[in-house]
Amino acid sequence: MFAWSRPHFPTIKLNTDGSSIGNPGLSGSGGIFRDSLGNWVLGYARNIGFSSPLVAELWAIRDGLVLAIQRGFHNLVVESDSKIAVILLMKGFVSTHPLSTLILDCRMLMQQIHQIHLVIIVRERNMCADQLAKMGRSLSSSFCIFEFCPPAVAVLCLADAYGVQYVRPP
Numbered sequence: 001m002f003a004w005s006r007p008h009f010p011t012i013k014l015n016t017d018g019s020s021i022g023n024p025g026l027s028g029s030g031g032i033f034r035d036s037l038g039n040w041v042l043g044y045a046r047n048i049g050f051s052s053p054l055v056a057e058l059w060a061i062r063d064g065l066v067l068a069i070q071r072g073f074h075n076l077v078v079e080s081d082s083k084i085a086v087i088l089l090m091k092g093f094v095s096t097h098p099l100s101t102l103i104l105d106c107r108m109l110m111q112q113i114h115q116i117h118l119v120i121i122v123r124e125r126n127m128c129a130d131q132l133a134k135m136g137r138s139l140s141s142s143f144c145i146f147e148f149c150p151p152a153v154a155v156l157c158l159a160d161a162y163g164v165q166y167v168r169p170p
Contacts, residue, residue, distance in 0.1 A: 001165040002165060004127070004162060006127075008079050009035075010114075012034070016060035016063075016064050018027070018054075020051065024052045028137030029133050032129050033067070045135045045149070046136045053082075057080060059102070065109035078119065085118050089111050125166075128156045132150075
């Protein structure tokens with residue numbers, strides 16, 4: 001059983017996700033910021049166009065980092081269900097990687113946040129960000145910030161705040 005977990009006060013938690021129909025395929029990304037009570041702080045979604053799932057995952061993280069800096073979130077936990085994206089951001093030499101510009105941009109942004117932790121999580125703990133990433137695929141604009149929780153995400157956010165647990169399919 002898996003459930004989203006609240007961050008400790010005064011930490012803000014950012015859940016990010018990318019979504020792609022195909023590899024490569026139509027892609028979107030999204031993320032959600034929540035406080036220690038599980039309350040919606042801010043959300044976002046991006047229509048990436050045609051790309052790989054890894055590109056979508058990295059854009060989700062990058063957009064979240066930019067917004068965290070803009071909003072002054074200096075104590076941040078970033079959760080992603082993309083093990084590859086988190087490992088690329090945390091480890092080693094990437095200058096020859098095809099996505100090095102995006103990876104290095106994320107690393108530079110991370111250095112601007114006072115306290116930051118990147119965490120790999122299971123998909124079942126990332127339902128709200130997953131829904132925002134799926135919304136991103138169909139946005140008419142390239143990027144959208146949600147000051148308030150969109151109706152398509154509201155039930156998932158409420159379930160997370162109340163600690164609803166999800167079973168991982170076999």
